Amino acid sequence: xxVVLHKSFKKNFKKLPPKIRKQFYERAELFAANxxxxxxxxxxxxxxxxxxxxxxxxxxxxxxxxxxxxxxIFLDIGTHSELYG
Numbered sequence: 001x002x003v004v005l006h007k008s009f010k011k012n013f014k015k016l017p018p019k020i021r022k023q024f025y026e027r028a029e030l031f032a033a034n035x036x037x038x039x040x041x042x043x044x045x046x047x048x049x050x051x052x053x054x055x056x057x058x059x060x061x062x063x064x065x066x067x068x069x070x071x072x073i074f075l076d077i078g079t080h081s082e083l084y085g
Contacts, residue, residue: 001035002071003028009063009074016061016077024057024077031055031072048084049075 005013013021030037040055045064052075054062062083064076076083 001032003032004071004073006073006075009076012077020058020061023061024063027055027057027063035072045084
């Protein structure tokens with residue numbers, strides 16, 4: 001699956017510590033190979049973000065995405081409380 005980063009995702013991504021950015025790239029590779037890898041905890045977040053899903057980047061950081069055929073568009077990234085609080 002192709003991974004695309006939305007403009008708003010890139011804006012928030014730049015603000016993250018380098019360790020978290022590196023972790024996202026590692027998770028994105030796993031996602032591209034198997035979007036339902038158990039490590040990712042891929043799940044729906046439809047109540048907070050309509051038609052979107054989330055993957056775990058670290059214990060607290062999440063990445064929100066929307067699927068479109070064979071493309072996953074990552075829309076936002078942040079801590080659980082930043083995204084859902």
